[in-house]
Amino acid sequence: MTTEIIRTIDVQSIMTKSSLPVGGYSVNPYVGCPHACKYCYASFMKRFTGHTEAWGTFLDVKRWKPVGNPHKYDGQRIVIGSVTDGYNPYEAEFGNTRRLLEELKGTQAEIMICTKSDLVLRDLDLLKRFPKVTVSWSVNTLDEQFRSDMDRAVSIERRLTAMRRTYEAGIRTVCFVSPIFPGITDVKAIIERVKDFADLIWLENLNLRGQFKGVIMDYIREKHPSLVPLYEDIYNRKRTEYWQSLEKEISSYAAEQGYPYRVNDLPYGRSEKGKPVLVNYFYHEKIRLGK
Ligand code: SF4
Numbered sequence: 094m095t096t097e098i099i100r101t102i103d104v105q106s107i108m109t110k111s112s113l114p115v116g117g118y119s120v121n122p123y124v125g126c127p128h129a130c131k132y133c134y135a136s137f138m139k140r141f142t143g144h145t146e147a148w149g150t151f152l153d154v155k156r157w158k159p160v161g162n163p164h165k166y167d168g169q170r171i172v173i174g175s176v177t178d179g180y181n182p183y184e185a186e187f188g189n190t191r192r193l194l195e196e197l198k199g200t201q202a203e204i205m206i207c208t209k210s211d212l213v214l215r216d217l218d219l220l221k222r223f224p225k226v227t228v229s230w231s232v233n234t235l236d237e238q239f240r241s242d243m244d245r246a247v248s249i250e251r252r253l254t255a256m257r258r259t260y261e262a263g264i265r266t267v268c269f270v271s272p273i274f275p276g277i278t279d280v281k282a283i284i285e286r287v288k289d290f291a292d293l294i295w296l297e298n299l300n301l302r303g304q305f306k307g308v309i310m311d312y313i314r315e316k317h318p319s320l321v322p323l324y325e326d327i328y329n330r331k332r333t334e335y336w337q338s339l340e341k342e343i344s345s346y347a348a349e350q351g352y353p354y355r356v357n358d359l360p361y362g363r364s365e366k367g368k369p370v371l372v373n374y375f376y377h378e379k380i381r382l383g384k
Pocket residue numbers: 126127128129130132133134135136175176177178209244246
């Protein structure tokens with residue numbers, strides 16, 4: 094499967110008020126995402142954009158009028174890449190994300206970037222001009238085979254190198270260990286790999302809902318048959334013991350290693366080198382439902 098359908102679309106505004114817990118604005122310079130992760134939560138947005146093609150096979154390249162009054166965003170948090178990766182491989186050609194950063198340059202906006210690419214390194218010069226910047230990468234495995242089974246983004250090694258270089262450039266970095274695949278994601282091994290160049294490590298469990306539940310369950314049956322009973326317990330019988338036990342293990346590990354540990358919180362700030370904040374975001378679904 095490749096991204097074959099590429100169109101340019103005109104949009105009124107590129108800035109959208111966010112409904113995410115982090116607030117601020119959510120900005121997606123593209124519609125669709127060539128990284129085509131099998132577990133992509135964002136694939137639901139196909140419904141709102143009239144796309145019927147398979148997720149990962151289409152990309153709309155947005156064109157917008159230059160952001161008017163960019164200082165309106167002073168002090169506001171702007172999240173780039175919440176439902177599509179602003180650094181998908183076509184960004185090298187179209188430069189939409191860079192254009193947006195150029196338009197916001199000189200403001201006091203807070204920039205948060207979520208990506209699975211190392212193309213963001215191209216824009217470090219520009220990012221350094223903002224007062225508050227965070228770049229986050231999703232890394233839910235150190236196993237390149239599992240990674241390539243799940244997505245078409247760059248290798249884990251390239252993501253880790255990009256994270257390290259961004260950190261060394263003085264920019265705050267976050268590692269999203271997300272989604273955690275039960276029995277597959279080795280959380281502690283990932284923490285050990287990134288601890289010296291991540292300010293915060295976010296731990297989020299795999300939720301299976303919508304169309305991709307069948308895809309993931311079929312994958313587990315084919316590639317990890319010994320995990321089928323565990324996945325059935327978690328995703329069909331809705332049992333939470335696995336997450337409870339992982340939560341205990343990680344909180345004791347954090348205490349042993351001296352990592353600050355938070356639950357369902359998104360603290361801002363730089364961490365002492367080698368001591369990233371660990372954030373457990375396992376039960377957010379229940380928390381949201383309980384609101
Ligand atoms: S990189 Fe993010 S938006 Fe793109 S397919 Fe993967 S999960 Fe979805």
